Amino acid sequence: MTTQELTAGSEVDIVEASRTNLWKDAVARLVANKLAVIGIIPIVLLFFIALFGPYLTPYDFLAQDFTARLAAPSSEHWLGTDELGRDVLSRILYGARTAVSVGLVSTAISLIVGLIMGSLAGYLGGRVDFMVVWLTDVTRSMPALLLAIVINLTLKTPLEAWMEEMYLATKNGFFRQTMWVDLVLVFGALALIQWPGYARLIRGQILSIRSRNYVLAARALGMPTGRILTRYVIPNAMGPLIVAVSAGLGGAMVLESAFSFLGVGVQLPIPSWGKMISDGLRMYRTHPHLLAGPAVMMAAITVSFAWLGDGLNDALNPRQWGG
Amino acid sequence: MSVLLDVQGLQTRFRVRKGYVYAVNGVSFSLEEGETLGVVGESGCGKSVTMLSLVRLLPPAASIENGQVLLRGEDLLQLDLRQLRDVRGGQIGMIFQDPMTSLNPFINIGTQMSEPLIYHRGMSKREALARSAELLEMVGIPDGEARLREYPHQFSGGMRQRVMIAMSMSCEPAVLVADEPTTALDVTIQAQIVELVKELRDRSGVAVIWITHDLSVVAGIADRVIVMYAGYIVEEAPVDALFEDPRHPYTVGLMGALPSLGGETGNRLTTIGGSPPDLQDLPDYCPFHSRCPYAIDRCRTENPILEPVTDASDRGHRAACWVDIREVEVQSNGAGASS
Ligand SMILES: Nc1ncnc2c1ncn2[C@@H]1O[C@H](COP(=O)(O)OP(=O)(O)OP(=O)(O)O)[C@@H](O)[C@H]1O
Ligand code: SF4
Numbered sequence: 249m250t251t252q253e254l255t256a257g258s259e260v261d262i263v264e265a266s267r268t269n270l271w272k273d274a275v276a277r278l279v280a281n282k283l284a285v286i287g288i289i290p291i292v293l294l295f296f297i298a299l300f301g302p303y304l305t306p307y308d309f310l311a312q313d314f315t316a317r318l319a320a321p322s323s324e325h326w327l328g329t330d331e332l333g334r335d336v337l338s339r340i341l342y343g344a345r346t347a348v349s350v351g352l353v354s355t356a357i358s359l360i361v362g363l364i365m366g367s368l369a370g371y372l373g374g375r376v377d378f379m380v381v382w383l384t385d386v387t388r389s390m391p392a393l394l395l396a397i398v399i400n401l402t403l404k405t406p407l408e409a410w411m412e413e414m415y416l417a418t419k420n421g422f423f424r425q426t427m428w429v430d431l432v433l434v435f436g437a438l439a440l441i442q443w444p445g446y447a448r449l450i451r452g453q454i455l456s457i458r459s460r461n462y463v464l465a466a467r468a469l470g471m472p473t474g475r476i477l478t479r480y481v482i483p484n485a486m487g488p489l490i491v492a493v494s495a496g497l498g499g500a501m502v503l504e505s506a507f508s509f510l511g512v513g514v515q516l517p518i519p520s521w522g523k524m525i526s527d528g529l530r531m532y533r534t535h536p537h538l539l540a541g542p543a544v545m546m547a548a549i550t551v552s553f554a555w556l557g558d559g560l561n562d563a564l565n566p567r568q569w570g571g
Numbered sequence: 572m573s574v575l576l577d578v579q580g581l582q583t584r585f586r587v588r589k590g591y592v593y594a595v596n597g598v599s600f601s602l603e604e605g606e607t608l609g610v611v612g613e614s615g616c617g618k619s620v621t622m623l624s625l626v627r628l629l630p631p632a633a634s635i636e637n638g639q640v641l642l643r644g645e646d647l648l649q650l651d652l653r654q655l656r657d658v659r660g661g662q663i664g665m666i667f668q669d670p671m672t673s674l675n676p677f678i679n680i681g682t683q684m685s686e687p688l689i690y691h692r693g694m695s696k697r698e699a700l701a702r703s704a705e706l707l708e709m710v711g712i713p714d715g716e717a718r719l720r721e722y723p724h725q726f727s728g729g730m731r732q733r734v735m736i737a738m739s740m741s742c743e744p745a746v747l748v749a750d751e752p753t754t755a756l757d758v759t760i761q762a763q764i765v766e767l768v769k770e771l772r773d774r775s776g777v778a779v780i781w782i783t784h785d786l787s788v789v790a791g792i793a794d795r796v797i798v799m800y801a802g803y804i805v806e807e808a809p810v811d812a813l814f815e816d817p818r819h820p821y822t823v824g825l826m827g828a829l830p831s832l833g834g835e836t837g838n839r840l841t842t843i844g845g846s847p848p849d850l851q852d853l854p855d856y857c858p859f860h861s862r863c864p865y866a867i868d869r870c871r872t873e874n875p876i877l878e879p880v881t882d883a884s885d886r887g888h889r890a891a892c893w894v895d896i897r898e899v900e901v902q903s904n905g906a907g908a909s910s
């Protein structure tokens with residue numbers, strides 16, 4: 249038998265030859281997903297506002313105009329003013345900053361913690377794995393908001409006292425700003441709530457990818473572990489991770505608002521949508537504009553992240569590529 | 572002919588929640604330069620674990636408890652991981668059952684194929700890619716150079732198995748272990764893959780270990796065959812001797828010619844009744860006893876050892892059975908009685 253006879257001419261190739269790059273392919277899939285594209289717009293807008301909001305706001309978010317308290321939307325105050333006469337639009341734009349920075353920072357912290365814990369569990373296995381899984385189970389079994397309240401109530405006073413002491417000891421103005429205590433507590437609580445999800449995801453990815461055939465095949469070819477990690481494990485774990493981070497960003501922003509709503513979030517003067525919603529709720533019958541603005545923003549962002557997450561999930565799922 | 576690979580007393584077990592799964596229980600066989608050895612046996616009899624043990628590609632729960640794996644006289648089980656990596660791919664190539672999942676979906680074929688060449692052969696990226704294109708053509712994938720840029724999902728199952736074969740042969744190993752490489756493929760493509768491996772073998776002189784549970788494939792490709800059951804080798808013979816003169820009841824059973832246990836007539840057996848023993852709780856007597864129509868009292872007290880059969884046409888014909896099945900008149904010869 250000759251080589252020519254052996255060629256697989258009879259086998260049908262199921263593929264369009266034009267698709268050569270998987271990431272390009274994923275982007276094409278994402279763009280083809282209408283909801284995901286619709287979702288991207290408010291998210292891009294949100295990040296834009298967060299970056300440039302302060303330059304766009306018509307008023308300072310703190311500026312109080314006692315002559316125009318609780319004013320309805322008008323050409324001067326597009327979304328009206330609150331009880332202290334502060335411009336609602338300006339506060340919403342500033343609130344985007346809070347939401348985005350809280351989302352990014354807390355996601356970054358929980359992602360790093362989750363990566364470390366999840367990799368340790370997945371790679372070392374045995375007792376370490378057992379401990380990490382147990383820890384994540386315990387953390388996840390506690391209601392998130394309750395956890396945040398408990399953290400806030402128990403740590404806030406001691407932390408503030410410590411700041412005061414540090415100030416007295418160092419005379420560094422930094423320790424005067426109790427706002428930092430709030431931020432640390434909010435970020436900490438969010439990271440604590442969110443790291444177990446990332447840790448379990450990473451652990452699962454490592455366990456599943458490690459036992460995949462292509463990893464076995466690569467090991468059978470004598471490829472070193474480091475190379476297998478960077479070429480096989482990490483790229484293949486990327487898809488699910490990107491999806492999780494997208495959902496996590498939205499989730500963190502919503503949680504931050506929930507904290508503020510419950511009074512354990514970022515405290516004034518930094519505007520937070522959750523805080524605005526809870527304030528607005530008190531008089532939504534007489535002054536619905538106070539509630540409407542931040543509530544609509546919150547809802548839009550939540551839905552957008554959900555749609556984008558779904559779109560990413562479909563676009564990045566290698567099983568659908570037939571790989 | 573000289574011995575290339577000599578496996579002695581290999582024992583591999585898995586740690587499980589309650590005790591151990593004894594997957595490979597003292598397996599000894601050898602492979603000569605250029606020879607093709609068929610390995611047959613039912614699912615779960617330890618074929619894959621045996622071959623993965625050769626280069627210690629086992630899951631974490633597994634441990635090799637005993638044995639030697641001598642490749643040209645050097646014991647692979649004594650090598651450190653770095654030395655072992657040079658053997659993997661460099662000396663012993665492997666291809667696996669499922670070509671659909673054996674390639675990394677995120678890396679194009681060219682990069683994937685050139686990595687072992689760069690790693691084992693010290694080639695430059697450019698050299699490795701050029702060699703990869705040649706290899707693709709060698710395994711019957713035309714237009715190799717263009718296909719290097721493509722990704723696994725752009726190849727069909729048969730094509731992917733060709734790529735796997737090209738990769739495993741790229742560093743010119745002395746042994747190619749093919750673990751059921753055609754099981755997941757269509758029948759027509761199966762035949763093509765078998766032909767391809769035969770052609771490559773004849774051209775390069777690589778010794779092949781071909782694992783399958785399909786005896787007909789073995790008949791077409793192997794020089795010698797070992798039959799495994801419950802982690803033991805129960806029979807070993809040159810391929811003709813095995814088919815003409817099988818001596819172990821299990822081998823006879825695999826060929827679909829085993830008389831039925833208990834003697835019901837009119838019940839032609841093409842498969843062996845019953846199921847293999849629990850590998851966590853192996854008997855200390857013949858592991859085939861519960862399914863064997865030839866069993867005698869001794870079979871329940873002593874585990875037979877693999878030894879040369881009597882009146883063998885070939886000195887290499889060995890079987891692990893207390894009974895010379897040629898001498899036994901089994902009551903009802905169900906095989907072929909009716910259908
Ligand atoms: N990770 C594991 N943990 C526990 N037992 C295992 C593990 N992997 C394999 N085994 C056991 O080892 C035995 C031998 O498995 P092996 O994969 O070698 O069988 P095989 O002969 O290759 O079968 P197949 O034809 O299905 O591929 C099986 O009975 C299985 O139960
Ligand atoms: S030793 Fe006995 S039980 Fe085992 S295969 Fe031979 S005859 Fe059957």
Ligand SMILES: [Mg+2]
Nearest residue numbers: 618619620750
């Ligand atoms: Mg197997």
